[in-house]
Amino acid sequence: MIRLILPTHLWRLANTDREIEIEVADPATIEATLDALEARYPMLRGTIRDHVTKERRAYVRFFACGEDWSHEPQDMLLPEAVVKGEQPVRIVGAMAGG
Amino acid sequence: MSGVRVLVGTHKGAFILTSSNRNGSWDVSGPHFAGWEIYHIKGSPLNPDRLYASQSSDWFGQVIHRSDDGGVTWAPVGNQFTYDGNPGTHQFYDGTQHPWEFKRVWYLEPSLTEPETVYAGVEDAALFRSSDGGESWQELPGLRSVKGHLWQPGAGGMCLHTILQDPADPERLYIAISAAGAFRSDDRGQTWRAINNGLHSDYELPDAAAEVGHCVHNIAMHPSRPDVLFMQKHWDVLRSDNAGESWREVSGNLPSDFGFPIAVHAHEPETIYVVPIKSDSEHFPPDGKLRVYRSRTGGGEWEALTKGLPQRDCYVNVLRSAMAVDTLDPCGVYFGTTGGQVYASANSGDSWTKIVQDLPKVLSVEVQALP
Numbered sequence: 001m002i003r004l005i006l007p008t009h010l011w012r013l014a015n016t017d018r019e020i021e022i023e024v025a026d027p028a029t030i031e032a033t034l035d036a037l038e039a040r041y042p043m044l045r046g047t048i049r050d051h052v053t054k055e056r057r058a059y060v061r062f063f064a065c066g067e068d069w070s071h072e073p074q075d076m077l078l079p080e081a082v083v084k085g086e087q088p089v090r091i092v093g094a095m096a097g098g
Numbered sequence: 099m100s101g102v103r104v105l106v107g108t109h110k111g112a113f114i115l116t117s118s119n120r121n122g123s124w125d126v127s128g129p130h131f132a133g134w135e136i137y138h139i140k141g142s143p144l145n146p147d148r149l150y151a152s153q154s155s156d157w158f159g160q161v162i163h164r165s166d167d168g169g170v171t172w173a174p175v176g177n178q179f180t181y182d183g184n185p186g187t188h189q190f191y192d193g194t195q196h197p198w199e200f201k202r203v204w205y206l207e208p209s210l211t212e213p214e215t216v217y218a219g220v221e222d223a224a225l226f227r228s229s230d231g232g233e234s235w236q237e238l239p240g241l242r243s244v245k246g247h248l249w250q251p252g253a254g255g256m257c258l259h260t261i262l263q264d265p266a267d268p269e270r271l272y273i274a275i276s277a278a279g280a281f282r283s284d285d286r287g288q289t290w291r292a293i294n295n296g297l298h299s300d301y302e303l304p305d306a307a308a309e310v311g312h313c314v315h316n317i318a319m320h321p322s323r324p325d326v327l328f329m330q331k332h333w334d335v336l337r338s339d340n341a342g343e344s345w346r347e348v349s350g351n352l353p354s355d356f357g358f359p360i361a362v363h364a365h366e367p368e369t370i371y372v373v374p375i376k377s378d379s380e381h382f383p384p385d386g387k388l389r390v391y392r393s394r395t396g397g398g399e400w401e402a403l404t405k406g407l408p409q410r411d412c413y414v415n416v417l418r419s420a421m422a423v424d425t426l427d428p429c430g431v432y433f434g435t436t437g438g439q440v441y442a443s444a445n446s447g448d449s450w451t452k453i454v455q456d457l458p459k460v461l462s463v464e465v466q467a468l469p
Contacts, residue, residue, distance in 0.1 A: 008133070009133055009155060013161060046159050046161075046177045046178060047158040047177075059156055059158075093157040
């Protein structure tokens with residue numbers, strides 16, 4: 001299980017909790033995690049990454065274990081602590097304005 | 099319920115205002131979709147409880163919701179707006195070519211005749227249609243072939259913001275784009291042509307009478323006379339009596355012919371409304387007085403409607419989709435401001451009441467008369 005923390009707009013859109021757990025098949029990557037998230041919550045398609053290109057939206061960032069994973073290859077293995085469920089992946093709306 | 103339901107899209111959510119008699123108290127429901135920009139909410143003319151709402155966010159993109167109970171509950175539907183083929187490029191602000199990129203849905207237009215069909219006008223400008231209640235969307239790409247490479251964004255982006263259906267001819271559609279102009283299709287959106295003959299954009303275009311490129315802000319028609327169109331352009335108020343084949347200016351005695359919305363009275367096809375704004379760089383009413391102008395002669399001669407509206411120190415704007423009329427008798431007129439007020443008139447504009455005053459910036463107003 002991968003723990004995911006969603007930004008307010010998206011957990012409200014998905015009608016779920018701020019933190020959710022997602023079953024992700026090995027190997028556990030950002031791409032596999034997002035695939036599993038969108039399969040379970042189809043209303044989130046297009047809100048984190050492009051429908052077609054799967055490119056991350058410009059104002060969305062991914063954090064895990066205190067590191068910024070936004071610019072890492074999407075097929076890179078997530079840290080062990082995330083795979084074990086000790087640490088969540090945070091999907092974050094970038095600071096912009098305000 | 100009977101009465102009216104006003105659908106308000108704002109910068110930070112949607113609000114639904116209802117009243118049984120228009121003159122009494124108003125119930126305010128919302129914010130729905132709190133924090134999202136709600137560019138438009140509109141109900142189906144075939145089923146007033148079928149509503150569509152467009153939510154967008156710079157962070158999380160585009161979402162569309164549908165309600166089948168008049169906005170009490172909502173469910174997300176399809177949000178994939180993929181251009182047909184390679185959309186190529188359009189003109190950017192500086193005249194260079196810029197790739198076509200989907201940004202948001204500005205306008206939703208449920209079909210007059212098909213219960214599950216709805217049109218969406220998007221930025222960068224294109225028209226999409228759904229035949230399954232918004233679950234999936236297909237572009238009508240023939241529109242972009244009308245010199246799309248010469249279209250350019252207005253200050254709000256290159257948006258398709260107006261969709262009109264001809265009640266007498268289900269094949270005929272009109273749309274308007276900032277800044278490209280007005281366009282008409284006579285085959286349900288498959289092919290299009292520009293209908294901008296008579297428009298003059300002296301300050302915005304190198305060729306003031308160009309076929310495309312005009313910053314049309316809004317178009318309106320009366321359903322009983324679909325060949326008569328009224329236009330609020332960047333500058334100038336115009337009318338066409340031949341389905342857009344040609345236009346003539348009817349700005350007449352307006353204090354400024356710059357503005358955004360234009361609306362037609364529900365029962366008087368020659369009675370029209372605009373809200374003059376001082377200029378393209380000063381988006382507020384002249385002299386700090388919020389005045390709706392009404393013409394009972396289809397333009398040319400205008401009267402200021404001021405009763406109940408602030409007549410000093412008012413510097414709000416009324417955006418292009420933020421004015422609507424109901425179909426009751428006498429006709430109700432409604433508009434929302436960038437200051438978060440929604441005003442209503444239950445007597446064709448003779449007097450106005452502020453029905454809510456502290457909403458976020460109002461982006462759109464639609465109204466439904468409920469049986």
